[in-house]
Amino acid sequence: MSDNRRSVILRSRPKGPPTIDNFSLETEPVPQPAEGEVLTRTLWLSLDPYMRGRMSDRASYVPPTEIGAPMMGETVGEVIESRDPRFSPGEVVLGAFGWQSHIVTPADRLVPLPKGAPYSAYLGVLGMPGTTAYSAMKDIGQPKAGETVVISAASGAVGSVAGQLAKRAGARVVGVAGNSDKCMFVQESLGFDDCIDHRAVMDLDAALQDACPDGIDIYFENVGGDLQQAVFPRLNTFGRVIMCGMVAEYNDTKPRPGPNLMSVVRKRLKIEGLIVTDKPERFAEWRELAAPWVADGTLAYREHVVDGLENAPGAFIDLLRGHNFGKLVIRVGELTRGQ
Amino acid sequence: MSDNRRSVILRSRPKGPPTIDNFSLETEPVPQPAEGEVLTRTLWLSLDPYMRGRMSDRASYVPPTEIGAPMMGETVGEVIESRDPRFSPGEVVLGAFGWQSHIVTPADRLVPLPKGAPYSAYLGVLGMPGTTAYSAMKDIGQPKAGETVVISAASGAVGSVAGQLAKRAGARVVGVAGNSDKCMFVQESLGFDDCIDHRAVMDLDAALQDACPDGIDIYFENVGGDLQQAVFPRLNTFGRVIMCGMVAEYNDTKPRPGPNLMSVVRKRLKIEGLIVTDKPERFAEWRELAAPWVADGTLAYREHVVDGLENAPGAFIDLLRGHNFGKLVIRVGELTRGQ
Numbered sequence: 001m002s003d004n005r006r007s008v009i010l011r012s013r014p015k016g017p018p019t020i021d022n023f024s025l026e027t028e029p030v031p032q033p034a035e036g037e038v039l040t041r042t043l044w045l046s047l048d049p050y051m052r053g054r055m056s057d058r059a060s061y062v063p064p065t066e067i068g069a070p071m072m073g074e075t076v077g078e079v080i081e082s083r084d085p086r087f088s089p090g091e092v093v094l095g096a097f098g099w100q101s102h103i104v105t106p107a108d109r110l111v112p113l114p115k116g117a118p119y120s121a122y123l124g125v126l127g128m129p130g131t132t133a134y135s136a137m138k139d140i141g142q143p144k145a146g147e148t149v150v151i152s153a154a155s156g157a158v159g160s161v162a163g164q165l166a167k168r169a170g171a172r173v174v175g176v177a178g179n180s181d182k183c184m185f186v187q188e189s190l191g192f193d194d195c196i197d198h199r200a201v202m203d204l205d206a207a208l209q210d211a212c213p214d215g216i217d218i219y220f221e222n223v224g225g226d227l228q229q230a231v232f233p234r235l236n237t238f239g240r241v242i243m244c245g246m247v248a249e250y251n252d253t254k255p256r257p258g259p260n261l262m263s264v265v266r267k268r269l270k271i272e273g274l275i276v277t278d279k280p281e282r283f284a285e286w287r288e289l290a291a292p293w294v295a296d297g298t299l300a301y302r303e304h305v306v307d308g309l310e311n312a313p314g315a316f317i318d319l320l321r322g323h324n325f326g327k328l329v330i331r332v333g334e335l336t337r338g339q
Numbered sequence: 340m341s342d343n344r345r346s347v348i349l350r351s352r353p354k355g356p357p358t359i360d361n362f363s364l365e366t367e368p369v370p371q372p373a374e375g376e377v378l379t380r381t382l383w384l385s386l387d388p389y390m391r392g393r394m395s396d397r398a399s400y401v402p403p404t405e406i407g408a409p410m411m412g413e414t415v416g417e418v419i420e421s422r423d424p425r426f427s428p429g430e431v432v433l434g435a436f437g438w439q440s441h442i443v444t445p446a447d448r449l450v451p452l453p454k455g456a457p458y459s460a461y462l463g464v465l466g467m468p469g470t471t472a473y474s475a476m477k478d479i480g481q482p483k484a485g486e487t488v489v490i491s492a493a494s495g496a497v498g499s500v501a502g503q504l505a506k507r508a509g510a511r512v513v514g515v516a517g518n519s520d521k522c523m524f525v526q527e528s529l530g531f532d533d534c535i536d537h538r539a540v541m542d543l544d545a546a547l548q549d550a551c552p553d554g555i556d557i558y559f560e561n562v563g564g565d566l567q568q569a570v571f572p573r574l575n576t577f578g579r580v581i582m583c584g585m586v587a588e589y590n591d592t593k594p595r596p597g598p599n600l601m602s603v604v605r606k607r608l609k610i611e612g613l614i615v616t617d618k619p620e621r622f623a624e625w626r627e628l629a630a631p632w633v634a635d636g637t638l639a640y641r642e643h644v645v646d647g648l649e650n651a652p653g654a655f656i657d658l659l660r661g662h663n664f665g666k667l668v669i670r671v672g673e674l675t676r677g678q
Contacts, residue, residue, distance in 0.1 A: 249601060257599065258598050262563070266392075268611070268614055269610075270609070270612070272611075273607040274607065
């Protein structure tokens with residue numbers, strides 16, 4: 001254990017889009033776990049758009065990160081030292097948080113991961129993003145056969161699962177994604193019925209009209225911006241809007257106007273916000289339900305792997321620009337013991 | 340039966356606020372019922388803000404009235420002639436529709452009214468508006484003890500019932516109404532905890548802040564406009580917005596921007612539209628539940644009575660301006676037989 005710990009620190013708060021200067025990489029001795037704690041060495045770090053909220057000091061659903069503190073993020077780690085009888089060195093666990101190479105965590109926050117599925121999948125398709133998609137469809141969207149479901153950020157970690165769940169329910173599923181490669185993936189690998197490349201179409205309204213001739217019953221909102229404005233007038237009576245994120249507006253310094261809400265009355269729309277941690281029981285439910293689908297290949301997913309903790313800030317900046325393609329994970333370390 | 344039938348006809352579609360010229364009064368012979376139909380003579384006609392939607396030809400949740408056709412509205416009427424065994428002359432019934440002195444209706448659309456409560460109450464506190472308030476609180480709002488509930492158009496037919504139901508659930512209830520007499524009624528007769536006179540306050544934001552120091556858990560939306568903008572930032576986490584109407588914007592010729600929806604994600608808000616006829620079972624449920632409360636005086640209500648069908652257009656124009664005080668009903672005729 002002669003390693004040092006490397007941490008990505010929030011150095012300053014961004015105004016608008018984050019830049020590399022908002023982060024710094026710091027090195028210090030690896031900390032020691034106290035009684036009841038576990039030291040992990042990070043294998044995989046998850047980067048997700050919600051982390052932009054933590055970089056600001058305005059109210060958000062996650063508390064802001066203090067200046068000088070490490071950035072927070074879910075990891076998969078290998079147990080290096082355990083002062084709790086439930087964990088032993090060499091085990092692989094979920095639940096240590098931080099853009100850090102080594103993390104000390106109270107043992108009761110850790111979940112041991114079974115062998116079988118790739119460990120990184122527990123940060124994506126089987127983890128928080130997959131569970132978000134599951135809860136979105138189960139608790140709010142409730143797609144029915146024959147309905148039309150529009151999924152924004154369709155090739156992403158959440159959207160890709162949400163659309164596949166809507167397909168399983170028999171709905172017509174239309175994705176919206178940011179380039180032709182993503183659209184090809186959405187249609188060919190994920191099996192969506194159609195996909196709109198929002199950066200290529202000249203007229204988003206017309207493209208939605210073409211792709212959704214019977215209107216839109218469910219809109220899974222991850223992006224906001226122009227797409228939200230284009231979707232609203234096409235929502236059908238009793239339409240549902242699952243408000244999961246508005247990444248296109250996260251860097252705005254003042255909020256844009258939203259859609260006029262008179263149509264909510266007229267069409268009896270339901271617009272509901274979702275944060276996956278509100279229903280913590282969904283995590284284990286989803287792992288149990290979806291692990292066999294990952295194993296047999298009927299639930300497709302794609303990862304965007306970036307190597308090295310030092311590259312996390314740049315990868316995160318690209319994520320907010322939509323430059324990733326699939327669930328963004330940082331490979332921070334390799335497993336020391338054979339799996 | 341030597342009477343003529345008088346009808347208020349839609350003569351032209353309003354651009355912006357309706358004017359008297361959009362209506363005309365026509366006279367023709369009283370129609371005769373066919374087999375299975377009932378002829379009623381109207382005693383009471385209900386005027387409600389939703390009728391503004393029928394005057395336009397843009398899509399609404401109620402189909403538009405044709406130019407030259409009578410305006411639609413719920414009535415209480417006395418049976419004059421029945422060609423259905425279930426009804427006899429002299430009975431008082433709900434369910435004939437029209438701004439008309441005489442109406443022919445298929446018998447299976449009519450509901451006989453019991454004696455006891457004033458008949459006009461079946462158009463207000465026990466009728467469509469009361470049922471709307473009941474469904475709003477039962478199906479969407481679900482107020483809990485200690486929560487803060489804001490009711491717009493608080494002295495009106497719907498708001499007055501909604502607020503009293505929230506009080507019964509133990510919530511702190513704040514009304515918003517359009518003058519000091521209405522606010523006095525809302526606090527003293529309806530028992531709301533506070534009431535904001537939105538025409539008198541200089542700063543609506545500050546007034547809401549004062550009246551709702553713990554934020555807003557439920558907003559019952561009947562008006563839209565500035566109040567909606569002021570309420571949104573004060574909604575608490577897991578707040579509910581019941582979208583029932585936006586009367587302040589009904590005369591707009593182009594829609595105003597709505598609130599930015601990022602807070603829906605952050606606070607997990609639920610914004611849901613309600614039209615009472617979607618759950619028709621609520622009507623009978625509510626009549627049964629609330630009739631004893633009307634009888635024993637524990638459910639307060641107020642009517643704004645205007646005499647004469649010919650005065651319906653002017654009264655309706657005033658209703659959209661908020662010049663009524665209580666449920667607006669038109670006394671079209673008197674009961675011919677003793678009750």
